[in-house]
Amino acid sequence: MDQEISFGEFFQKWMKEQNQYLTELISTAKGGNNMVAEALMKRVMEHYEHYYKVKSRWVEKDTLGILSPSWISSFEDAFLWLGGWRPTMAFHLLYSKSGLQLEGRLLDLIHGLSTGDLADLSSHQVIKIDTLQRGVVKQEKEITEKMAKYQETIADPSMVELSHMATKFKMGTSGGGGQNDGELNMVEEELKLALATKECGLKEVVKMADELRLETLKQIIGILTLTQRVHFLIAAAELHLRIHEWGLKRDSDQR
Template sequence: MLSPTWRSSLEDAFLWIGGWRPSMAFHLLYSKAGLQFEAKLDELLQGLRTSDLGDLSATQLAQIDEIQKRTIAEEREITDMMARHQETVADASMVELSHAVSEMLRANETDKGGNKEVEERVDSALMPKEEGLEEILQRADDLRLRTLQGIVNILRPKQCIHFLIAAAELHLRLHEWGKKRDTSRRLNEGTSSDEGTTHDLSTTSR
């Protein structure tokens, strides 16, 4: 739900409730705008319009700033909501249930028809936790969508193209770099494991 299997560990490390952090869209926008502004500074100083993100007007910047403030406030609210919900995993009902199940396992009572009862209690305890996560994820997705729509509505058509291309490039490159690192890490772990096995065998044969 919150960590799709197709994502790399690098992408997972930067996830915010199942996806990209909404406020990151503004950092991306300002970063790309700064790069394009520097690249075409001479043209802008001559009063020429570049129609890219380096050519944001004062009105656009004010509108973006207003959306950014609202987004950050709601993002913090959802983050706090997630933190409170995560803490419910250690509430009294969960601690009591985990202890009861552990006692049953130690006494081997699950082999005496107790499996079904245990599963029902676990399902009953976890269901509201999962429903709460789904609700929070829906709010996070809604904020992501509204943030993107808000930015796009402020930008001019050509500026939208530059912004969306920059977002797509960043997403694709992070995914690509993350996958390469995951593959490299797995290969290194496999090599280390093989070397360890070879060392153990050579030591045993002496």
């Protein structure tokens, strides 16, 4: 079914499901048992995995559309990194939520009471998170540099020559009438092929970025305790849903 609709329609459907999962996560955080929480964690992570599986298919079909999504707000678009969120943002989210929960439960921690949430990260967890973050920063930088190098190929000798030839024939500087039209068509066919080749290169970079996004999420989840996972995924869903909502409202207000 997901293949029969546009990615934009799939995205809207996925966001509605994320909102439903957010309600369940909040309910679980207030007092769900471990079995319920474990089952919910499994479904939420499968939901994220499904998103990237469908997105991967659409990257194959329409890489440029994924890189310039029409289904999100202009505000969200300004903060995108290769068609999605920066993997390193997950760490900023984790530490921001941890700090806020720490402030709210400082007295409990002072009295030696365990909060169980992200305010209660152990030194061992912090070390593992820091190590993971360093690795993700390195991978993110490598992908960014790969994209930058690939973007530079738009001005390589073959593209410059093709654009020159197309201009030459369009302006009729070579003369020749029908022959000129034939040569122009040939150049435009070569240009189409060149652009298609450029788009294929973009697919590889976007897929690398998405793989890092999903793997980063999985690795963070693997470091956290069950209760901490619930709180982290609540924060992730809240941020994603509210920014999308605020961005759409801003676009609507400016029309």
